[in-house]
Amino acid sequence: xxxxxxxxxxxxxxxxxxxxxxxxxxxxxxxxxxxxxxxxxxxxxxxxxxxxxxxxxxxxxxxxxxxxxxxxxxxxxxxxxxxxxxxxxxxxxxxxxxxxxxxxxxxxxxxxxxxxxxxxxxxxxxxxxxxxxxxxxxxxxxxxxxxxxxxxxxxxxxxxxxxxxxxxxxxxxxxxxxxxxxxxxxxxxxxxxxxxxxxxxxxxxxxxxxxxxxxxxxxxxxxxxxxxxxxxxxxxxxxxxxxxxxxxxxxxxxxxx
Amino acid sequence: xxxxxxxxxxxxxxxxxxxxxxxxxxxxxxxxxxxxxxxxxxxxxxxxxxxxxxxxxxxxxxxxxxxxxxxxxxxxxxxxxxxxxxxxxxxxxxxxxxxxxxxxxxxxxxxxxxxxxxxxxxxxxxxxxxxxxxxxxxxxxxxxxxxxxxxxxxxxxxxxxxxxxxxxxxxxxxxxxxxxxxxxxxxxxxxxxxxxxxxxxxxxxxxxxxxxxxxxxxxxxxxxxxxxxxxxxxxxxxxxxxxxxxxxxxxxxxxxxxxxxxxxxxxxxxxxxxxxxxxxxxxxxxxxxxxxxxxxxxxxxxxxxxxxxxxxxxxxxxxxxxxxxxxxxxxxxxxxxxxxxxxxxxxxxxxxxxxxxxxxxxxxxxxxxxxxxxxxxxxxxxx
Numbered sequence: 001x002x003x004x005x006x007x008x009x010x011x012x013x014x015x016x017x018x019x020x021x022x023x024x025x026x027x028x029x030x031x032x033x034x035x036x037x038x039x040x041x042x043x044x045x046x047x048x049x050x051x052x053x054x055x056x057x058x059x060x061x062x063x064x065x066x067x068x069x070x071x072x073x074x075x076x077x078x079x080x081x082x083x084x085x086x087x088x089x090x091x092x093x094x095x096x097x098x099x100x101x102x103x104x105x106x107x108x109x110x111x112x113x114x115x116x117x118x119x120x121x122x123x124x125x126x127x128x129x130x131x132x133x134x135x136x137x138x139x140x141x142x143x144x145x146x147x148x149x150x151x152x153x154x155x156x157x158x159x160x161x162x163x164x165x166x167x168x169x170x171x172x173x174x175x176x177x178x179x180x181x182x183x184x185x186x187x188x189x190x191x192x193x194x195x196x197x198x199x200x201x202x203x204x205x206x207x208x209x210x211x212x213x214x215x216x217x218x219x220x221x222x223x224x225x226x227x228x229x230x231x232x233x234x235x236x237x238x239x240x241x242x243x244x245x246x247x248x249x250x251x252x253x254x255x256x257x
Numbered sequence: 258x259x260x261x262x263x264x265x266x267x268x269x270x271x272x273x274x275x276x277x278x279x280x281x282x283x284x285x286x287x288x289x290x291x292x293x294x295x296x297x298x299x300x301x302x303x304x305x306x307x308x309x310x311x312x313x314x315x316x317x318x319x320x321x322x323x324x325x326x327x328x329x330x331x332x333x334x335x336x337x338x339x340x341x342x343x344x345x346x347x348x349x350x351x352x353x354x355x356x357x358x359x360x361x362x363x364x365x366x367x368x369x370x371x372x373x374x375x376x377x378x379x380x381x382x383x384x385x386x387x388x389x390x391x392x393x394x395x396x397x398x399x400x401x402x403x404x405x406x407x408x409x410x411x412x413x414x415x416x417x418x419x420x421x422x423x424x425x426x427x428x429x430x431x432x433x434x435x436x437x438x439x440x441x442x443x444x445x446x447x448x449x450x451x452x453x454x455x456x457x458x459x460x461x462x463x464x465x466x467x468x469x470x471x472x473x474x475x476x477x478x479x480x481x482x483x484x485x486x487x488x489x490x491x492x493x494x495x496x497x498x499x500x501x502x503x504x505x506x507x508x509x510x511x512x513x514x515x516x517x518x519x520x521x522x523x524x525x526x527x528x529x530x531x532x533x534x535x536x537x538x539x540x541x542x543x544x545x546x547x548x549x550x551x552x553x554x555x556x557x558x559x560x561x562x563x564x565x566x567x568x569x570x571x572x573x574x575x576x577x578x579x580x581x582x583x584x585x586x587x588x589x590x591x592x593x594x595x596x597x598x599x600x601x602x603x604x605x606x607x608x609x610x611x612x613x614x615x616x617x618x619x620x621x622x623x624x625x626x627x628x629x630x631x632x633x634x635x636x637x638x639x640x
């Protein structure tokens with residue numbers, strides 16, 4: 001049983017002049033295990049802000065609302081505590097960390113999330129298996145974290161972490177962007193393996209409908225102007241595919257002025 | 258932000274900064290702190306090493322554990338067999354030459370390959386007075402060796418290390434400054450790299466109240482290769498200064514400089530000067546120098562001054578880079594978003610920062626020792 005509940009979430013970021021700008025303007029969303037939610041919206045609608053705010057990035061200030069995981073207050077937790085509680089964010093732009101190898105990083109993260117260090121031999125077996133499933137070259141383990149990785153390699157590495165860390169709720173921030181069709185299928189395969197396991201829920205943030213052909217969502221939310229403006233089933237993605245976001249962007253612009 | 262110091266260009270060209278050379282201390286005026294080569298050094302903390310008043314004799318012992326293929330000699334200052342490749346370039350170096358009555362000479366005979374590292378241990382026993390030292394490392398043509406110079410204890414010490422790598426020879430030298438907090442150590446290392454010879458010179462400075470170490474390299478023939486590596490970790494109260502000079506005066510030579518430092522504590526202070534001169538005759542030179550500093554706490558200050566003067570148009574490559582900054586928030590966020598607590602995330606990033614340099618230490622025990630020292634420093638930070 002896992003439920004991520006977001007209520008009336010308002011989030012601001014500091015702007016260049018020292019003031020702050022509101023990006024999220026009252027988001028309500030509930031993601032339970034066994035469910036896959038797709039959040040779709042145009043650039044600049046605040047989709048990534050939602051992902052980072054859930055993960056606790058210090059740049060984003062929550063000014064109102066609540067986020068809970070199985071009733072626990074997520075906003076009161078540090079970034080690492082959120083991850084240990086069962087939240088995972090696959091990042092749109094994973095950062096390069098020089099001098100930290102993939103295997104060392106993965107083992108440290110797995111140890112932190114599971115609360116005990118896995119036996120080295122078992123961990124290596126597990127890591128190699130997960131790598132093989134995502135068509136990741138085993139030599140990757142000794143490379144520095146994300147350093148010199150191609151866009152597709154970075155995204156596969158994010159999903160590799162998802163499969164090893166086994167969170168309750170995974171937030172995937174534009175994991176599909178920049179992937180060619182073969183890489184997209186591999187990444188979608190990883191996401192599907194994850195969500196087929198019991199107790200797992202997915203919040204898939206995307207700009208394009210393409211990934212939804214490989215990862216079928218149960219719910220689709222249209223995100224415009226920092227809030228959800230329409231909700232529906234998978235058929236809503238088809239509407240977006242043929243009509244785009246124009247209808248909601250226009251309505252949103254009208255409401256804001 | 259006062260803690261972040263960018264690259265400051267020096268006023269004088271490199272060729273002019275290193276012109277003056279003499280064995281007579283009187284040829285160098287007592288520094289006032291306004292000179293280019295002294296402006297970063299807190300002169301009042303030198304305990305008279307740069308002054309002109311005579312100092313009582315300090316207590317420093319030197320012991321050597323040589324590889325079986327390596328010869329050890331204690332030579333009189335005037336011994337005509339001593340190489341004459343190093344002429345002091347500042348007052349303290351000249352005073353150290355004048356003050357050291359004998360030289361310890363580590364010799365590697367022609368074509369000999371040393372089967373294990375040779376360790377020279379320098380132990381300070383008292384900070385009172387001043388001690389002077391002279392070490393000569395003479396690697397004959399086609400010979401190869403690893404030499405470790407290991408400093409510890411309490412001292413007021415100035416010394417010169419003269420390094421000669423003969424044609425086709427190879428030397429990896431590691432100098433560890435692991436002094437007690439009350440030590441003042443001013444040191445000059447000068448290496449002459451022969452034709453097709455290789456030198457890897459590594460500096461690890463962890464302990465000492467004030468350490469100022471100036472490694473310089475000159476080439477005696479074409480095809481020489483010098484790699485100058487450095488790692489330092491300064492806590493509050495420490496001033497750790499490294500001043501490098503690579504003098505390219507021969508064709509087809511290569512040099513690489515990579516120094517990395519971390520600073521923690523409000524009054525931690527480091528200085529890195531990287532002077533590289535490519536003379537008109539040094540065609541085909543390939544050089545790159547890099548310094549990076551990690552400021553772990555507010556108030557710490559790192560100065561970093563790369564200075565490259567190129568007097569020929571025909572170089573293979575010549576560049577420098579310098580960056581000083583804090584741990585990157587985005588690095589820490591990424592690691593923490595995977596459940597890794599802040600302290601552990603900081604350790605991972607800092608270990609990663611030094612890791613590549615540590616892996617280049619040519620003695621496995623030293624890799625462990627330096628890694629452990631850094632862990633100790635980090636534990637101190639977290640306490």
